[in-house]
Amino acid sequence: MPKGDFPATLQRRNLLVAGGAALLLAVLPLSTFAQGAGAAKLKIGVIGAGHIGGTVGSLWVKAGHPVLFSSRHPEELKDLVAGLGPLAHAGTVDQAIVFGNVIFMAVPYGALPQIGQNYGTALKGKIVLDAENANAARDGAIADEVEKNGIGVTSQKYLPGPRLVRAFNTLSYMILAREANRPPPRLAIPIAGDDPEAVKVTSALVSDAGFEPVVVGGLATASQFQRGGPGYGQAVTAPELKQTLHLAP
Numbered sequence: 001m002p003k004g005d006f007p008a009t010l011q012r013r014n015l016l017v018a019g020g021a022a023l024l025l026a027v028l029p030l031s032t033f034a035q036g037a038g039a040a041k042l043k044i045g046v047i048g049a050g051h052i053g054g055t056v057g058s059l060w061v062k063a064g065h066p067v068l069f070s071s072r073h074p075e076e077l078k079d080l081v082a083g084l085g086p087l088a089h090a091g092t093v094d095q096a097i098v099f100g101n102v103i104f105m106a107v108p109y110g111a112l113p114q115i116g117q118n119y120g121t122a123l124k125g126k127i128v129l130d131a132e133n134a135n136a137a138r139d140g141a142i143a144d145e146v147e148k149n150g151i152g153v154t155s156q157k158y159l160p161g162p163r164l165v166r167a168f169n170t171l172s173y174m175i176l177a178r179e180a181n182r183p184p185p186r187l188a189i190p191i192a193g194d195d196p197e198a199v200k201v202t203s204a205l206v207s208d209a210g211f212e213p214v215v216v217g218g219l220a221t222a223s224q225f226q227r228g229g230p231g232y233g234q235a236v237t238a239p240e241l242k243q244t245l246h247l248a249p
Contacts, residue, residue, distance in 0.1 A: 041063075041064050041065045041066065042065055042100075042101045042102050042201070042205070043065070043066045043067075043068070043099055043100050043101050043102075044057065044060055044065050044066070044067045044068070044100050044101070044102050044103070044104055044205075045067075045068050045070065045095075045096030045097055045098075045099045045100025045102070045103045045104070046067060046068065046069045046070060046096060046100075046103075046104045046106070047070055047093055047096055047097075047103060047104070047105045047106070047107060047115070048070075048071065048105060048106040048107035049069035049070060049071050049077055049080065049090075049106075050071075050106065051172075051173035052106040052131055052168065052173050052176070053069065053104060053106035053107075053131075054069065054080055054173075055173040055176050055177050056104060056106070056131070056168055056176060056209055057069055057088075057104065058080075058084055058088075059176070059180050059181075059208075059209040059210055060205065060208060060209060061084045061085070061087045061088045062084075063208040063209065063210075064087070064208075065087065065205075065208065066087045066088075066089070066099075067084075067087065067088055067089070068089040068090070068091050068095060068096045068099040068100065069081060069088065069089070069090050069091075069096070070090070070091050070092055070093045070095060070096035071093075072093075074090045074091050074092055075090075077090035078090060093119065094119075094122070097119060097122045097123060097126070098122075100126070101126075101127070102126070102127045102128075102129065102201060102205065103123065103126055103127070103128045103129070103162070104128075104129045104131065104168075105128055105129065105130050105131060105132065106131045106132065106168075107132060108132065108135075108138060108139060109132040109133060109134040109135065109138075109139045109142060109143070109146070110134075110138065110139030110140055110142055110143075112132065112142070112155060112158045112159065113142070113158045115158075115159070116158040116159045116160070120159065120160070120161050121161070123159065123161055123162045124161030124162065125161065125162070125163065126162050126163065127162070127163045127165065127195075127197075127198045127201055127202070128159065128162035128163065128164050128165070129165050129166075129167045129168065129202055129205070130155050130159070130164055130165065130166050130167070130169075131166075131167060131168040131169045132155075132169065133151075133169050133226065133227045134146040134147075134151060134154075134226070134227060135227070142154070146226065147228075150220060150222060150223035150226065151166065151222050151223060151226040151227075152164075152166050152192055152218075152219030152220055152221070152222030152223065152226075153219060153220055153222075153223075155219070155222075156194075156219055163193070163195040163197070163198040164193060164194075164195075164198070164219060165191055165192065165193035165195070165198050165199055165202040166190075166191060166192045166193065166219065166222040166225075166226075167189060167190075167191040167202050167205075167206065167213075168189060168206075168209075169225070169226070169227075169232075170189070170190060170225050170231060170232050170233060170234060171187070171189075171233070171235060175187075175235055176209075176211075179210075179211075179235070180209060180210030180211065181210030182210070185212070185237040185238070185239075186210065186211050186212040186237070186238075187211050187212065187235055187236070187237065188211065188212050188213075188214045188234075188236060188237055188238040188240070188241040188242075189206045189209075189211040189212065189213055189214065190214045190216050190224075190225040190231050190241060190245070191203065191206065191213055191214065191215055191216065192215070192216045192217055192218060192219055192220075192221045192222035192224075192225075193218065193219060194218045194219050199215055203215065212237070212238045214238050214241050214242060214245075214247070216231070216245060216247065224245055225245070230244055230245060231244060231245050
């Protein structure tokens with residue numbers, strides 16, 4: 001090989017390797033991305049960067065995940081992302097949905113029907129972590145629907161396309177910020193979902209945020225830790241939460 005051709009050949013080889021890696025990431029299941037230290041990190045789009053969205057999203061950034069925080073006024077998120085470094089970004093809801101392999105939704109529960117109407121097609125097939133709670137005074141009639149049918153079933157009704165998992169709705173943002181990554185035993189985060197891979201990815205993200213996941217069951221079981229349920233507001237360890245919810249140890 002002529003000496004002058006070597007840099008060009010090496011460059012082509014590097015491009016082929018990079019392209020192969022990108023293709024591998026495209027075809028691997030999402031659940032392989034978040035397993036163990038050094039694994040590829042998930043891109044996460046946060047819809048609703050208030051107390052819960054901002055806190056949990058920040059924990060994921062600190063764990064190495066690229067996160068795009070979104071709101072109706074993304075310019076108001078500049079201070080948040082500036083303090084988190086290059087993995088944090090701010091944008092619109094549309095941009096967060098395009099950006100994220102996983103979507104974390106932390107908006108007032110009454111907004112769920114409109115989100116489903118506006119973004120249902122774009123969210124179809126994506127893993128969506130649903131962290132909202134229904135509040136009758138704030139959210140109106142949909143809170144009655146939650147009380148009657150359960151929050152997991154109700155959320156799935158208005159967001160039928162995504163692979164939905166209920167998570168991060170039981171503790172205040174102050175507790176989440178204070179207790180994340182504490183020495184074992186860590187605080188428990190109950191989760192519920194019907195899609196096994198989505199539940200597995202969510203469990204890994206709960207761990208990355210600094211907590212211990214407790215899989216309660218399918219979406220119908222999310223009523224056990226919705227607002228007013230026995231698992232709601234419980235700042236306890238996994239064994240303690242499992243005992244409260246009568247789950248196997």
